[in-house]
Amino acid sequence: MPEAASAHATQARIGDSEFDRDTAVTRREPDAPGDPSVPGVYDIDLSAGWTIGNALNGGYLLAVLGRALADALPHPDPFTISAHYxxxxxxxxxxxxxxxxxxxxxLSTGQASLFQYDDEGRETERIRVLASYGDLDGLPDDVRTSAKPPAIPPVDQCFGPEDSPEPVPGVSAIADRLxxxxxxxxxxxALGSPSGKGEMRAWFGLADGRxxxxxxxxxxxxxxxxxxxxLGLSGWVPTVELTVHVRSRPAPGPxxxxxxxxNLAGGFLEEDAEVWDSADRLVAxxxxxxxxRLD
Structure with a gap:
C-alpha cells in the first residue's frame, strides 16, 4: 500500500460530506396532487466553493450531472460519461x-443537460452529457493490464497550495475543499521554470477526509x-469536452x-488522466x- 494511504484520516463519510451536499440534486415533484409528474427533472444550487477564479470546476459540474443520472437510471454507477461544455x-x-x-x-444509457438563466433572463444550456451506467460491484475480478501506477514521491514530500509563501496562480475556492x-x-x-513536458502528478483527496x-x-x-x-502557458484553460471511464470502485485512501x-495545436490541447487508488488499481x-490562451 502506498505510504500516503494512511496520511489523511477519514472524517466525513460518503453521503455526508461537503462534496455530497454540494452535488445533491432535488427531484422536481408535481406542483399539486393530481398534476402530471415531472420525470427526470432536478434542481440544484451550484456552490461557489468549487470555483477556480470565477469559473466552476468542470469535474464538479460533471459530478452534479452524474448524480442526477444515477437517480434517473436503473443502474447506480457511471461506467462512461462524456460532457460537452x-x-x-x-x-x-x-x-x-x-x-x-x-x-x-x-447497462443503461441516459443523457442530461444543465440549464441556467443568462443575464437577459433566457434559459441557457450549459452542459450536455451522454452516459452509460452499470453496477461496478458486479464486474468480474479478472484484470490484464500493462498500465503502471505513476511514480509520485510520498505525500509528505509533495506540495500543495498551502505550502506556497505566495498565492499560487489558478487556485481559488476549490483549493480549500481538496x-x-x-x-x-x-x-x-510555480517556480517560474516550467519543464515543457506537459505533465501533472499529484496525491488527491477531499479536504474533509471523505x-x-x-x-x-x-x-x-x-x-x-x-x-x-x-508547457509555459498561463491563464484559464476551459474544457470543451471531457470523457471519463470509471473502471472500479476505489479503495479507501488517497x-x-x-x-x-x-499535443498542443491550433489553440487546443488534450489532457489524458489516470487515477489510481491505494490498492494500486487503475480506477478511472x-x-x-x-x-x-497563446498570447
Missing part, C-alpha cells in the same frame, strides 16, 4: 433535465492544475492522479479537449 456555468440555481435512452440488464499534493517534478511552473467513490472520480480527473502551466498532454481514466 457549451457555456460557462455560474454559482447559483440550475436545472438538470435527464432522459433515459435505454435501460438494459447490465487535499492536493503535487509531485515536485511537475511544479516548475473517501473516493465513482462520483468523486469525476471530480478527480479534472482537479489538478492544467498541464498547460508546465488517490494518485497523473495527467499528460502530448479520462481524456479532455481544452482551449488555451
Amino acid at each position: 457549451l457555456t460557462a456555468s455560474r454559482p447559483g440555481p440550475a436545472v438538470v433535465r435527464t432522459d433515459v435512452v435505454r435501460a438494459g440488464r447490465t 487535499m492536493l499534493k503535487l509531485d515536485p517534478g511537475t511544479l516548475g511552473w 473517501d473516493a467513490d465513482p462520483l468523486s472520480l469525476l471530480l478527480a480527473v479534472d482537479a489538478l492544475p492544467p498541464t498547460a502551466f508546465e 488517490l494518485r492522479v497523473a495527467v499528460t498532454t502530448r 481514466q479520462s481524456r479532455q479537449l481544452a482551449r488555451v
